[in-house]
Amino acid sequence: MIVKPASAIDWGITEVLANNEYSRGSVWSGRFNSYNGTSYDVSNFYKSKNVILTFHQTLYVDLEDTVFFLPMYFDNGYESDLLTTEPVLAFGLGIQKKLGNLTMELAGKNLWQIGGSTSEQPCFDSFSRQYHCGTGMAWSDSSSVHLKHDLESTFNFVLRYAF
Secondary structure, eight states: OOOTTTOEEEEEEEEEEESOOOOSSSSEEEEEEOOTEEEOGGGGSOOOSSOOEEEEEEEEEEEEEEEEEEEEEEEEOESSSEEEEOOEEEEEEEEEEEEETTEEEEEEEEEEEEEOOOOOOOEEEOOOOOOTTTSSBBBGGGGGGOOOOOOOOOOEEEEEEOO
């Protein structure tokens, strides 16, 4: 039997996930039809120039019947000729409380974010007119379709009863 001092706090990192896929949003294919019906493929302008890294991890502190946790997200952004997203670091906050056979959990993810802004650049035709290479529309008309890769804040409430 192991006895912990009353002041001992159990803490750690759990749920560590890492991959090399950009998961913050979609990226334009670069294939579109112009106003006159001509098909274009400028997909090379949207190919990533950087190595993509994405991490999800959760820190926790377990105080016997109450667990506090801090979900975190990081990615190093996306860099191409026409689309750039800055690296982002996001934090959440959660609590899990045990009351006998009942466990309640409330968690918020991506509540605070540092970085992560998105910007797009226009293409130019042979007359030096600007247009959006993701859609083929005039750049001046395209602001409503520009990508926004903000992380959405989410909240979860879980109630468990053990029989």
